[in-house]
Amino acid sequence: MTVKTVISAAKEFGVPERYAIMRRLSFLQPQIKHLEREIWGAQRRIERSSDPLVKALTESFIRDQEKELRPLKREATALLNHVNGKETVLAPGGITPEMIDQARQYPITSIIDFSKGRYRCCPFHKDRNPSMALYDNHVHCFVCNRSWDSISATMELDGVNFREAVLALQ
Ligand SMILES: [Zn+2]
Known part of the structure; x- marks a missing residue:
């Protein structure tokens, strides 16, 4: 999904843009955190293991997780930039x-x-x-x-x- 999709859906359903973006972010962020934790854990397994097969399998697991993570991160960053670009005002x-x-x-x-x-x-x-x-x-x-x-x-x-x-x- 892109920022544009979220914004046009918000408009269509009469939901404030910012609310829609925050909802989408709250859906994306746990997935991002989960994948990052998985990757981190896998990297630790590679460091600890001396078995080349385990290392190879874990590396391919990491590549798969990273492939999944990239678009989620890209979208979350774009959404955050959109929100931040509009609201630079600091609350008290x-x-x-x-x-x-x-x-x-x-x-x-x-x-x-x-x-x-x-x-x-x-x-x-x-x-x-x-x-x-x-x-x-x-x-x-x-x-x-x-x-x-x-x-x-x-x-x-x-x-x-x-x-x-x-x-x-x-
Ligand atoms: Zn009560």
Whole structure:
């Protein structure tokens, strides 16, 4: 996919361009990270191994992974450049819009535990029956009648301000 495809799809569906780009990036970035980790691991295996067959097979594995990685990286860079080119304004306290997005993408389930299911007791009020539900990467409490994303949940649970929460979630 190209930047143009993402932008024209955003226009077609009436979604803000920046939102579409960030969604696409949040899809690409874990794949990039995964491939980079695989390549890194394979390089360590080559260093450790003295078996020429293992080395040859691992090298060909690395080549395959790199082939997969290249277009993903190219696209992610193009998307980031597009976003950065338009938004060079720094948010107060030296945090960038990218840092805010990064913080919002931080898994909320690492902040509020949902290992037992999609519903749990709300940590923000005295809750005896599960009133809090998990949606995508935010939570909603039907008693508090409020939603939290990773940033606002961190702010409230840790008693920190917006900037501190964004920095903590990088
Ligand atoms: Zn609540």
